[in-house]
Amino acid sequence: MPIPVRLPLCAAALVALAAPALAKDKEEPGTAPPATYQAVLDCQKITDAAARLACFDRSVTAMADATQKKDVVVIDRATIRETKRGLFGISLPRIKLFGGNDDVEVNQIESTISGTSSAKDGMSVFVLADGSRWKQTDGRYTYPKPGQKIVVKRAALGSFMANVNDQPGVRVIRLPD
Template sequence: MAKTARIALYSLVFASLCAPAGAKDKDKDLSTAPPPVYQGVLDCRTMADPAARLACFDKSVAAMADATIKKDLVVIDRATIRETKRGLFGISLPKIKIFGGNDDVEVNQIESTLTSAYSSRDGMAVFVLADGSRWKQTEGRDTFPKAGQKIVVKRGTLGGFMANVNGQPGVRVIRLAD
């Protein structure tokens, strides 16, 4: 490959790698702005004429209902966000604003009941929680867990997790794929 062709190719690759960084900043701004179908409802409030305002509301609410039926618009409340994040606790996900930038709802621990426990091939305990999630002990002392016992899984330091079974001292755990 000629030297100029290589330089052109490297320049193109470099430019394409830089482009997503700019797009990422745009996405960050969009995550805080309401969707256009929702903004249409908000814009109706500024109309002075009551008949025009009502017509605007009727039109924009119909568009919002249609978008909701088509799943183009999803309405979610804080309690649902909290419950979803609780269900995803321990699963490694990419850092995206999946909940519209609602990062003030953070789950640092879950409390549950063991539905079962068993030993894995390497002899470490696997805890099955009431929500169906499975957590495997990676190090620590023997826990001898039993179905029906309380378990608390807490976010530990450096991205790890600690589990306390039935009030016993914690053991290091990882979440297993469901």
């Protein structure tokens, strides 16, 4: 490759590699802890024991009030996992609703079919035990029955595949509730 062509390509590669590092320096919205939580953390810095205890009492009371009013919501990893499982298959905007915990990614769900119907195009619609509805979009006809096991997995390019009773997979989409 001639030198004049290589130079812009190298510059573009350096910019692309530097972008994530520069983005880390800027605090993303929603990543800073709420003020009521930060107040509890700030109490740790107080050296006088009586003042530190008074600070903890004030800030913990404020946090309890904020939690009761639903201004602050405390969730654990199991709740995040269950919520993401319930949202599996729904296209949502990329937001840091769960604090950016990408290590709690749901790539498949296993359930049972609680009901079935046919769409206008003749394809099957599955209702899972959790109430989510999935429609077959292509593949062979499955003729699912209530009570059968179903596994829905992420597939290529944002699509989903469902296996009913360990049969070969068919492509499905999640229907709005």
